[in-house]
Amino acid sequence: MRHRLAICTVAAILPTTAALSLTAATQAQADPAKATVTVTGSVEDCPTGSPAVKVTITTSKESRTDKTDVDDTGEYSVKFTKISKAGLAATATVTCEDGNTYKDKFKIKRPTGTSLIQETDIEAP
Numbered sequence: 001m002r003h004r005l006a007i008c009t010v011a012a013i014l015p016t017t018a019a020l021s022l023t024a025a026t027q028a029q030a031d032p033a034k035a036t037v038t039v040t041g042s043v044e045d046c047p048t049g050s051p052a053v054k055v056t057i058t059t060s061k062e063s064r065t066d067k068t069d070v071d072d073t074g075e076y077s078v079k080f081t082k083i084s085k086a087g088l089a090a091t092a093t094v095t096c097e098d099g100n101t102y103k104d105k106f107k108i109k110r111p112t113g114t115s116l117i118q119e120t121d122i123e124a125p
Contacts, residue, residue: 035084037108040077041121043070046096054095055122059088059108071097076122083110092122 043052054067055076064078087109095101104122111118 035110036079036081036116037083037111038077038079038117039090039108039120040075040117041119042074043076043094043122044074044124046094046098046100046102047124048096048098048100050096050098050100052094053097056093056095057090057108058093059083059090061088080108083108085110092120094122094124 039057043055045051051071052074053071054065055070055078056063056065057078057080059080059082061082061084062080064080066076066078070076087107090106090108092104092106093101094104102124104124106120108118108120
C-alpha cells in the first residue's frame with residue numbers, strides 16, 4: 001500500500017514540476033530577433049602594471065563605457081542594443097590608472113538559445 005501511495009504521489013507531482021520548469025525556462029529564454037547583447041568579462045592591467053579603470057567598447061552603431069569598479073574587480077559589463085543579425089566588429093579601449101590605454105578587437109554576436117550575454121576577456125598586447 002505504501003508503494004502504491006508513493007508512486008501515485010510522484011506521478012501527481014512530476015507533471016506539475018515539469019510544467020513549472022518549462023515555464024521558467026521559456027521566460028528566461030533570449031530572443032535572437034532582438035538586438036540586445038550584454039558583453040562581459042575580465043580585463044587585464046596595462047602593460048605598465050597599472051590597473052584598468054575604464055572599458056569603452058565601440059561598434060559602428062554605438063559606444064558603451066563601464067567605469068564602475070573595473071579597477072577593484074578586474075571585470076566589466078556593457079549592454080548593447082543595436083547588434084545586427086550578422087554581428088558587429090567591436091573595439092575595446094581600456095584606460096588605466098596611469099593614463100595609458102590599450103585596445104583589443106573582437107566580434108559581438110546576437111545570442112542563441114537562452115543567453116543574452118557574450119563573455120569576452122580583454123587582453124593587453
